[in-house]
Amino acid sequence: MRLAIAQNNAQNSVVDKVVSLAKRKGFVFQSSEIYGGLNGCWDYGPLGVELLRNIKEEWWKAMTYREDVEGLDASILMHPKVWEASGHVENFTDPMIDCKSCKARFRLDTLSDLIADKKKEKSVDELKSTLEDTKLISDLDLILANNGSKASAFESILENKELAVKMLAIINCPQCGNKGNFTEPRSFNLMFKTFLGPVEQEGNVIYLRPETAQGIFVNFLNVQGASRQKLPFGIAQIGKAFRNEINTKNFLFRTREFEQMEMQYFVKPADDKKHYDYWKATRLEWYKSLGMSPDKLRYHDHPKDKLAHYAKEATDVEYLFPFGWGEIEGIHNRTDFDVSRHEQFSGKSMKYFDEEAKEKYFPYIIETSAGASRSFMAFLVDAYNEEEVNGEQRIVLKFNPKLAPIKAAIFPLVNKDGMPEISRKIEADLRPFMRVFFDDKGAVGRRYRRMDEVGTPFCITVDTQTLSDQTVTVRERDSMEQVRVEIPKLLNFLAEKLR
RNA sequence: GCGAGCGUAACUCAGUUGGUAGAGUGUCAGCUUCCCAAGCUGAAUGUCGCGGGUUCGAAUCCCGUCGCUCGCUCCA
Numbered sequence: 385m386r387l388a389i390a391q392n393n394a395q396n397s398v399v400d401k402v403v404s405l406a407k408r409k410g411f412v413f414q415s416s417e418i419y420g421g422l423n424g425c426w427d428y429g430p431l432g433v434e435l436l437r438n439i440k441e442e443w444w445k446a447m448t449y450r451e452d453v454e455g456l457d458a459s460i461l462m463h464p465k466v467w468e469a470s471g472h473v474e475n476f477t478d479p480m481i482d483c484k485s486c487k488a489r490f491r492l493d494t495l496s497d498l499i500a501d502k503k504k505e506k507s508v509d510e511l512k513s514t515l516e517d518t519k520l521i522s523d524l525d526l527i528l529a530n531n532g533s534k535a536s537a538f539e540s541i542l543e544n545k546e547l548a549v550k551m552l553a554i555i556n557c558p559q560c561g562n563k564g565n566f567t568e569p570r571s572f573n574l575m576f577k578t579f580l581g582p583v584e585q586e587g588n589v590i591y592l593r594p595e596t597a598q599g600i601f602v603n604f605l606n607v608q609g610a611s612r613q614k615l616p617f618g619i620a621q622i623g624k625a626f627r628n629e630i631n632t633k634n635f636l637f638r639t640r641e642f643e644q645m646e647m648q649y650f651v652k653p654a655d656d657k658k659h660y661d662y663w664k665a666t667r668l669e670w671y672k673s674l675g676m677s678p679d680k681l682r683y684h685d686h687p688k689d690k691l692a693h694y695a696k697e698a699t700d701v702e703y704l705f706p707f708g709w710g711e712i713e714g715i716h717n718r719t720d721f722d723v724s725r726h727e728q729f730s731g732k733s734m735k736y737f738d739e740e741a742k743e744k745y746f747p748y749i750i751e752t753s754a755g756a757s758r759s760f761m762a763f764l765v766d767a768y769n770e771e772e773v774n775g776e777q778r779i780v781l782k783f784n785p786k787l788a789p790i791k792a793a794i795f796p797l798v799n800k801d802g803m804p805e806i807s808r809k810i811e812a813d814l815r816p817f818m819r820v821f822f823d824d825k826g827a828v829g830r831r832y833r834r835m836d837e838v839g840t841p842f843c844i845t846v847d848t849q850t851l852s853d854q855t856v857t858v859r860e861r862d863s864m865e866q867v868r869v870e871i872p873k874l875l876n877f878l879a880e881k882l883r
Numbered sequence: 884g885c886g887a888g889c890g891u892a893a894c895u896c897a898g899u900u901g902g903u904a905g906a907g908u909g910u911c912a913g914c915u916u917c918c919c920a921a922g923c924u925g926a927a928u929g930u931c932g933c934g935g936g937u938u939c940g941a942a943u944c945c946c947g948u949c950g951c952u953c954g955c956u957c958c959a
Contacts, residue, residue: 422950480884827916
């Protein structure tokens with residue numbers, strides 16, 4: 385037990401260290417920090433935004449540098465019917481209550497089913513005797529008049545918000561039996577609501593998208609027609625999505641605003657298994673190819689009986705964070721659920737016409753849905769290393785060079801003999817091609833360590849020898865070894881390493 | 884949402900029974916430095932999360948609130 389706690393603390397301290405490093409060096413700041421912060425919202429600083437962009441860029445290239453995948457950038461705001469068709473409106477509007485005694489959670493509309501009719505009658509009588517507000521009394525009378533029995537009125541009472549609160553104060557918890565110890569009913573719809581246009585009224589309600597996928601589904605035939613693609617083909621999109629989570633957790637892992645990198649692959653229904661297996665393997669490989677530790681990556685296949693309503697088969701790519709395994713990407717066989725629902729709700733055909741078979745049908749969809757924010761955190765945590773060099777601690781972020789926010793730093797070994805001028809010239813020559821950083825402050829060893837801390841893979845140093853033979857040292861971050869490179873060949877040398 | 888813990892400078896933290904805030908690191912300026920941070924000199928930076936209360940006086944006590952962490956719950 386004590387060991388477990390100690391281990392837990394040690395693991396958590398890694399996250400703590402990464403969080404403070406992230407802030408100190410400008411990767412991630414807390415949103416609205418000067419106002420006390422905003423729950424579960426984070427800002428990407430100068431280095432963070434580079435890392436995030438590099439991750440997204442690598443993903444985008446992995447997807448759209450293929451002949452069978454097209455890109456898309458759909459609007460965040462969509463027609464409200466989209467979310468009815470997707471099932472989000474239906475599945476996320478239930479008021480929920482918690483029993484404060486036994487912590488059980490109930491959907492308010494199902495609470496009635498859990499209580500015996502006799503108890504309902506008793507509760508309704510008791511409710512009636514406690515009411516003082518004349519409006520509530522008339523509400524209750526109306527409900528009773530419209531129902532055959534007190535027991536059948538019970539459900540209608542729960543649908544009246546004010547009566548429901550009064551009722552909850554006197555009924556017993558179906559699980560533990562304690563009386564009236566419930567939280568107030570709370571709606572747990574995960575979608576952020578807002579209004580289209582200046583008038584805030586019911587008919588103008590729209591939602592911030594809770595997933596980017598629907599923008600792809602509704603555009604499926606637009607993209608297919610415009611790009612002349614045939615099945616199988618995919619549509620890739622990167623964008624923000626919003627979920628009003630009950631609670632946020634673990635730094636960037638569970639936030640209310642996050643970025644997804646989604647590719648929906650449209651296939652012939654009979655081929656779904658083949659493509660599912662292909663993308664499952666391909667996506668895990670992507671993380672490895674960018675240097676993420678293979679032993680910290682795994683699949684988590686969803687059990688058949690726990691699949692979401694739209695899915696036939698599903699797996700998560702999980703990363704072993706310091707706080708445990710966590711999903712960084714989901715690969716789902718969504719079947720034809722989404723397109724068929726959109727056909728049903730829109731009244732427009734969403735079927736694909738297969739020229740060879742001369743028939744129209746709904747394609748099946750294999751979804752690869754990666755979290756850009758979560759991947760960011762995984763790449764950051766995975767890169768974090770503490771080493772001992774000459775008896776001193778060295779903190780180094782071992783990013784794959786493709787992901788590193790700064791690709792190279794340029795140092796004059798000392799600030800004299802023209803070394804700063806040569807260094808500035810090298811900096812100017814490299815800057816059009818990559819993000820570089822010039823530093824002439826303090827001992828060169830200190831400058832190396834500063835670059836280690838932000839994961840810069842190469843440090844170029846101008847020294848005395850440079851003055852006579854036009855070569856510089858290039859120091860590699862992980863090995864700390866140096867090679868001499870002729871200044872005119874620097875760009876090619878680096879380009880080769882960054883490829 | 885519930886429970887527990889925490890919130891003092893950019894970071895890590897100290898602040899003794901309530902008497903208007905300190906250290907180390909970092910940052911900045913200068914010196915020194917011919918290759919792996921903590922040599923020298925100097926400097927800047929704090930609504931003590933926020934609001935209210937108790938008090939002559941609150942970083943310190945009380946209440947509320949916001950935020951972070953952990954556990955439970957949730958995560959179609």
